[in-house]
Amino acid sequence: MSQLQARDLTRSYGRTPALRGVTLDVDEGEIVAVTGPSGCGKSTLLHCLAGILRPDAGEVIWRGERLDTRPEADRSRLRRTEFGVLFQFGQLVAELTAAENVALPLLLAGTGRRAARETALSWLERFGVAELADVRPGEMSGGQQQRCATARSLVTGPRVLFADEPTGALDTLTGEQVLTTLVRLAREQRTSVVLVTHEPRIAAYADREVTLRDGAVEHSGLELNVPSTGGAR
Numbered sequence: 360m361s362q363l364q365a366r367d368l369t370r371s372y373g374r375t376p377a378l379r380g381v382t383l384d385v386d387e388g389e390i391v392a393v394t395g396p397s398g399c400g401k402s403t404l405l406h407c408l409a410g411i412l413r414p415d416a417g418e419v420i421w422r423g424e425r426l427d428t429r430p431e432a433d434r435s436r437l438r439r440t441e442f443g444v445l446f447q448f449g450q451l452v453a454e455l456t457a458a459e460n461v462a463l464p465l466l467l468a469g470t471g472r473r474a475a476r477e478t479a480l481s482w483l484e485r486f487g488v489a490e491l492a493d494v495r496p497g498e499m500s501g502g503q504q505q506r507c508a509t510a511r512s513l514v515t516g517p518r519v520l521f522a523d524e525p526t527g528a529l530d531t532l533t534g535e536q537v538l539t540t541l542v543r544l545a546r547e548q549r550t551s552v553v554l555v556t557h558e559p560r561i562a563a564y565a566d567r568e569v570t571l572r573d574g575a576v577e578h579s580g581l582e583l584n585v586p587s588t589g590g591a592r
């Protein structure tokens with residue numbers, strides 16, 4: 360079932376067009392890679408889908424209801440509950456330990472302190488960084504920080520994870536490890552993922568690849584890893 364839809368989205372920054380009529384569906388539990396060359400509008404699309412940016416025209420529909428026209432307070436509540444967001448540089452809170460960082464979305468959602476810490480610890484464990492629970496980001500490697508940030512982005516069990524070049528700052532091996540874990544855990548809890556990347560190797564983790572060019576969909580809907588007979592639909 361399609362739970363997130365973009366209909367004919369356009370968005371400009373001043374006179375620079377970033378999206379020129381993008382239509383896209385993301386099904387429940389589906390992992391969609393959004394690819395394309397630098398500047399083609401990938402991040403802008405992701406931000407519109409996540410309700411961070413408002414499109415100039417078009418619609419974002421979340422589980423049957425308009426998202427883009429809702430007040431910021433509503434959209435930001437959705438980002439704390441049903442959505443997860445993950446960026447290239449994890450943006451952990453420097454003053455908090457790994458466990459506190461991962462527990463934060465749970466605390467904001469009203470979970471009690473002790474339960475939040477326990478859940479955070481289990482997520483650090485899943486990402487292989489349990490030993491960093493009481494360490495602050497400044498004392499971690501980039502890969503360790505991104506593992507913690509990825510754990511934090513999934514800890515609330517979001518329905519959709521929006522990930523913008525989540526492994527772009529990591530070396531190849533570390534990036535693959537983080538992504539493999541992210542994809543496995545997302546599949547386990549049926550979290551859909553919208554994964555922005557310019558690397559074909561990363562896109563291969565997705566169920567489907569949508570390629571943008573100059574703010575428009577160049578091709579969409581090809582199931583990855585499934586033999587294709589007719590080229591792009």
Ligand SMILES: Nc1ncnc2c1ncn2[C@@H]1O[C@H](COP(=O)(O)OP(=O)(O)OP(=O)(O)O)[C@@H](O)[C@H]1O
Nearest residue numbers: 372375376377396397398399400401402403404557
């Ligand atoms: N804050 C901004 N102010 C002005 N122009 C912007 C801004 N953000 C993006 N743009 C422009 O909008 C277009 C699309 O940018 P966007 O960041 O969405 O592309 P992208 O595909 O994610 O690029 P990259 O792969 O380099 O991150 C580009 O022409 C970019 O220069």
